[in-house]
């Protein structure tokens with residue numbers, strides 16, 4: 352599988368081995384971001400790095416497992432409930448007159464959003480490269496849901512992210 | 520008899536503790552994760568809990584996702600991009616997520632009581648239904664998120680119970696922490712060493728700040 356090296360700048364100590372082992376000099380850049388044009392994906396740098404700062408990322412992802420409709424129907428129903436809860440928690444926080452309630456509701460809104468992201472990830476939206484994600488972006492770009500909708504963002508995403516499935 | 524915390528698995532052993540579980544005060548909370556007494560189940564029942572929920576077939580129109588769900592869907596894809604080190608793409612998905620968040624209509628009757636009801640409803644029917652559908656299809660990914668999601672929802676339920684019983688007294692002079700990986704909420708001066716739900720270390724917890732005084 353084709354892959355490329357990506358350096359995690361938070362872990363990198365910026366002083367060492369990947370620069371020496373890279374056969375094409377892709378790791379030696381001024382901004383510390385590995386040069387994707389040069390990188391051949393050989394993986395030497397990742398093996399040499401003492402800080403575990405380099406990951407080899409696949410260039411193409413295999414298509415997602417298809418999801419059963421009954422599962423996604425139940426998941427989307429739960430997602431709607433979570434979304435409603437998140438909205439309520441935010442509203443209660445906004446109107447709260449005590450600091451305790453404000454913080455509790457802010458925490459809940461965050462928590463509920465995280466849980467909902469997991470539900471949706473498992474409902475066919477794991478990969479931004481998936482046919483589902485592309486179909487959604489295309490619909491948004493073609494029929495913007497409102498005049499304020501940032502259509503340009505959706506269009507740019509369609510351009511930046513390749514689709515790894517036949518679009519459905 | 521032993522009682523197990525449905526959030527973190529802490530066991531209250533009546534024999535070892537030398538007192539009955541039922542005798543604990545209602546404000547008693549799990550010493551590990553802070554879940555309410557109501558989140559504990561007798562040990563046997565915990566193992567048998569798996570009875571499948573009666574499936575209800577929802578006529579869910581996928582085209583009609585609400586703005587709130589679309590917002591979470593886009594912020595989920597932003598995370599997906601982040602994990603692939605695609606920063607520009609991640610920022611664009613967040614822009615879409617923000618748009619949908621701003622398009623969410625206000626809930627007219629928002630209040631802690633209503634919120635508590637919805638949370639309880641997820642535990643009573645939302646998760647059991649999703650779990651039984653996923654089990655029938657052998658969908659392990661969905662079963663896994665049910666396990667985490669249910670535990671986190673349990674802690675939210677506990678916190679709502681406490682809030683409604685005690686008001687915000689239990690939140691004064693202490694901090695509220697959210698696990699940025701699974702959403703577990705912890706009340707205490709410091710975050711737990713490991714998240715009781717997803718086991719990530721303390722630094723993955725985010726402190727919830729109070730209102731910034733204008």
Ligand code: SF4
Pocket residue numbers: 355356372373374375376377378385389390391392393394395396397
């Ligand atoms: S994967 Fe190989 S070519 Fe790419 S940066 Fe690392 S050492 Fe260089």
Ligand code: SF4
Pocket residue numbers: 358362363364365366367368369370399400401402403404405
């Ligand atoms: S070997 Fe690892 S830590 Fe050293 S400069 Fe390269 S990426 Fe950074």
